[in-house]
Amino acid sequence: xxxxxxxxxxxxxxxxxxxxxxxxxxxxxxxxxxxxxxxxxxxxxxxxxxxxxxxxxxxxxxxxxx
Amino acid sequence: xxxxxxxxxxxxxxxxxxxxxxxxxxxxxxxxxxxxxxxxxxxxxxxxxxxxxxxxxxxxxxxxxxxxxxxxxxxxxxxxxxxxxxxxxxxxxxxxxxxxxxxxxxxxxxxxxxxxxxxxxxxxxxxxxxxxxxxxxxxxxxxxxxxxxxxxxxxxxxxxxxxxxxxxxxxxxxxxxxxxxxxxxxxxxxxxxxxxxxxxxxxxxxxxxxxxxxxxxxxxxxxxxxxxxxxxxxxxxxxxxxxxxxxxxxxxxxxxxxxxxxxxxxxxxxxxxxxxxxxxxxxxxxxxxxxxxxxxxxxxxxxxxxxxxxxxxxxxxxxxxxxxxxxxxxxxxxxxxxxxxxxxxxxxxxxxxxxxxxxxxxxxxxxxxxxxxxxxxxxxxxxxxxxxxxxxxxxxxxxxxxxxxxxxxxxxxxxxxxxxxxxxxxxxxxxxxxxxxxxxxxxxxxxxxxxxxxxxxxxxxxxxxxxxxxxxxxxxxxxxxxxxxxxxxxxxxxxxxxxxxxxxxxxxxxxxxxxxxxxxxxxxxxxxxxxxxxxxxxxxxxxxxxxxxxxxxxxxxxxxxxxxxxxxxxxxxxxxxxxxxxxxxxxxxxxxxxxxxxxxxxxxxxxxxxxxxxxxxxxxxxxxxxxxxxxxxxxxxxxxxxxxxxxxxxxxxxxxxxxxxxxxxxxxxxxxxxxxxxxxxxxxxxxxxxxxx
Numbered sequence: 176x177x178x179x180x181x182x183x184x185x186x187x188x189x190x191x192x193x194x195x196x197x198x199x200x201x202x203x204x205x206x207x208x209x210x211x212x213x214x215x216x217x218x219x220x221x222x223x224x225x226x227x228x229x230x231x232x233x234x235x236x237x238x239x240x241x
Numbered sequence: 242x243x244x245x246x247x248x249x250x251x252x253x254x255x256x257x258x259x260x261x262x263x264x265x266x267x268x269x270x271x272x273x274x275x276x277x278x279x280x281x282x283x284x285x286x287x288x289x290x291x292x293x294x295x296x297x298x299x300x301x302x303x304x305x306x307x308x309x310x311x312x313x314x315x316x317x318x319x320x321x322x323x324x325x326x327x328x329x330x331x332x333x334x335x336x337x338x339x340x341x342x343x344x345x346x347x348x349x350x351x352x353x354x355x356x357x358x359x360x361x362x363x364x365x366x367x368x369x370x371x372x373x374x375x376x377x378x379x380x381x382x383x384x385x386x387x388x389x390x391x392x393x394x395x396x397x398x399x400x401x402x403x404x405x406x407x408x409x410x411x412x413x414x415x416x417x418x419x420x421x422x423x424x425x426x427x428x429x430x431x432x433x434x435x436x437x438x439x440x441x442x443x444x445x446x447x448x449x450x451x452x453x454x455x456x457x458x459x460x461x462x463x464x465x466x467x468x469x470x471x472x473x474x475x476x477x478x479x480x481x482x483x484x485x486x487x488x489x490x491x492x493x494x495x496x497x498x499x500x501x502x503x504x505x506x507x508x509x510x511x512x513x514x515x516x517x518x519x520x521x522x523x524x525x526x527x528x529x530x531x532x533x534x535x536x537x538x539x540x541x542x543x544x545x546x547x548x549x550x551x552x553x554x555x556x557x558x559x560x561x562x563x564x565x566x567x568x569x570x571x572x573x574x575x576x577x578x579x580x581x582x583x584x585x586x587x588x589x590x591x592x593x594x595x596x597x598x599x600x601x602x603x604x605x606x607x608x609x610x611x612x613x614x615x616x617x618x619x620x621x622x623x624x625x626x627x628x629x630x631x632x633x634x635x636x637x638x639x640x641x642x643x644x645x646x647x648x649x650x651x652x653x654x655x656x657x658x659x660x661x662x663x664x665x666x667x668x669x670x671x672x673x674x675x676x677x678x679x680x681x682x683x684x685x686x687x688x689x690x691x692x693x694x695x696x697x698x699x700x701x702x703x704x705x706x707x708x709x710x711x712x713x714x715x716x717x718x719x720x721x722x723x724x725x726x727x728x729x730x731x732x733x734x735x736x737x738x739x740x741x742x743x744x745x746x747x748x749x750x751x752x753x754x755x756x757x758x759x760x761x762x763x764x765x766x767x768x769x770x771x772x773x774x775x776x777x778x779x780x781x782x783x784x785x786x787x788x789x790x791x792x793x794x795x796x797x798x799x800x801x802x803x804x805x806x807x808x809x810x811x812x813x814x815x816x817x818x819x820x821x822x823x824x825x826x827x828x829x830x831x832x833x834x835x836x837x838x839x840x841x842x843x844x845x846x847x848x849x850x851x852x853x854x855x856x857x858x859x860x861x862x863x864x865x866x867x868x869x870x871x872x873x874x875x876x877x878x879x880x881x882x883x884x885x886x887x888x889x890x891x892x893x894x895x896x897x898x899x900x901x902x903x904x905x906x907x908x909x910x911x912x913x914x915x916x917x918x919x920x921x922x923x924x925x926x927x928x929x930x931x932x933x934x
Contacts, residue, residue, distance in 0.1 A: 194743045201736050209733050212427050220426045221385040222378070229435035236440065240729045241722065 256928035264889035276894035322348035396843030431734035444723035763853030812861035897924035
């Protein structure tokens with residue numbers, strides 16, 4: 176029986192330094208925009224009709240990027 | 242999502258109102274439902290699917306989907322169809338709230354359109370109850386139907402999920418359960434014509450002619466890309482449809498006594514071929530990666546030898562490392578004494594001689610560079626050697642797989658010829674039709690390959706244009722603002738895509754470890770699970786002795802092992818999703834979640850592994866409900882489940898039916914934990930009762 180694998184449960188499946196670094200490297204303006212977009216996406220990610228979310232994203236970009 | 246209570250009323254054989262309370266205890270998370278085949282296990286599973294997703298959620302093996310109301314009662318109420326309904330109610334907890342979901346259909350509605358039902362959802366949060374206006378929308382947000390087949394399934398059919406053609410569904414389930422779908426959808430939406438395209442149009446309307454041209458070219462390429470993407474997905478759908486048609490034809494050939502054996506052999510060979518092709522595909526990808534990353538080292542042998550010779554030559558002449566460096570000579574001049582004890586007075590011939598040497602002397606950086614060069618030559622030599630070895634091994638693996646595929650193709654061709662020679666006209670017709678469809682499928686598969694290549698080339702072109710457009714500055718305020726918005730959309734799209742890629746790349750090995758750890762415990766062999774970059778799950782093991790050359794190869798799994806592989810994969814995915822839900826994420830909504838596992842007959846084909854599955858799966862998934870027959874709940878399973886200490890609730894299905902309707906092999910009594918329960922009752926009318934043990 177194999178014993179060479181690291182214990183799966185010992186590694187946290189959370190955001191790694193790499194993921195954090197990617198997000199932190201974004202400008203404040205872009206971070207804000209990404210947060211807003213994901214907030215909108217949360218409830219509609221499974222839906223096939225996308226026109227409403229497109230309008231919302233478009234409006235967020237216009238509001239945040241002057 | 243943790244299931245709490247299921248109430249069913251007049252749903253198929255479940256006459257009247259009956260309920261199941263699921264165990265929601267984290268340590269004792271298993272609910273067992275014992276039932277003979279034909280007593281209603283599949284119906285119970287489908288009751289859960291129906292309340293969640295309606296008609297379209299019912300499983301393909303659930304027969305008579307258009308008649309959900311208890312047959313006997315439907316007959317009695319045929320003159321007052323509005324007064325009889327089938328109803329399923331499910332209470333579950335999710336994200337700190339309690340959800341009460343109901344779906345119902347009455348006899349009159351069922352006769353008009355069995356797909357149209359009534360659904361309601363109430364949410365109890367912080368002591369207040371809210372009625373959800375769009376219940377299906379909310380359910381889909383909590384538990385998208387894409388992952389339902391990984392959570393509520395028939396264990397005997399789970400093998401199908403492992404097929405190559407279902408890889409997309411596996412990837413999608415991983416994304417959804419681990420919270421990555423949010424990032425995927427956000428990327429798609431940011432890149433959509435309604436968002437990015439609209440901002441580009443605003444930019445083009447306000448910018449220079451030159452930039453406008455580039456934007457137009459970019460848009461043209463994107464249209465081409467979309468069209469190629471759409472063609473690719475159509476071709477894939479056509480392949481799927483042809484596959485289904487071939488399956489139907491093959492089922493007919495398998496049912497024919499003339500061709501039964503040949504078709505069985507063909508099915509076995511096809512499965513083997515599919516596995517070998519997937520393995521060859523993986524080997525090719527590894528080869529491409531190896532050549533792209535380290536292939537150049539194979540052409541450096543001469544260069545390395547030459548570099549080594551030069552270094553040796555300089556070393557033998559004592560020129561490297563430099564015996565005397567500038568700081569040492571400067572120190573002599575500063576101190577005014579040479580190492581030979583002569584005075585180094587400024588202006589003296591000795592002073593001038595040392596000063597001249599100082600101007601040509603190398604510094605410490607030179608010696609550092611010599612060490613770095615030595616090191617680099619060593620590394621290059623090592624990488625070249627390892628690359629050569631890996632290349633040999635992969636080439637050998639590929640050659641072996643190609644040989645195996647060819648042998649199987651030869652055998653398949655033999656079978657085709659033998660079937661085609663049968664005297665039965667019907668058989669000949671079926672075989673010809675099968676052959677024509679297989680040819681069409683091959684043609685489409687090859688078309689998919691060229692479309693993928695085309696998409697790759699277009700993507701490169703788009704990236705180049707994008708970078709050219711960004712470099713061109715705008716003078717007008719409006720144009721500059723439009724450019725900033727285009728940049729923001731493109732940049733955010735890129736960041737979100739990068740986050741998705743990083744999360745996926747980092748979660749994949751975690752899932753690998755999780756699966757490997759549990760798979761090897763159940764199978765009791767030195768196997769390693771490997772989820773490839775495109776989420777193809779393979780099981781690998783080392784072959785060859787220590788003295789001999791050891792190499793890792795894909796393991797050809799038996800049907801039972803494949804079933805174990807998928808069960809462990811699903812349970813491990815649920816375990817990882819649960820752990821991920823417990824750690825903070827950088828972006829809200831990208832965490833995992835808790836999901837229940839409800840499986841009908843999970844021990845169907847896995848014979849010797851039943852004990853391992855019973856022991857480990859309850860440890861992985863947050864909540865497990867198992868529907869099983871008395872024969873599946875044999876000594877090993879019973880013992881293993883008892884030893885886990887995780888079984889909290891038990892039910893059994895009692896069947897009421899006319900005399901002699903008990904299926905052959907089924908017993909009138911059920912024995913659980915040494916106690917006997919009557920599970921068959923003679924009655925005029927057929928119905929099933931849920932009884933708690």
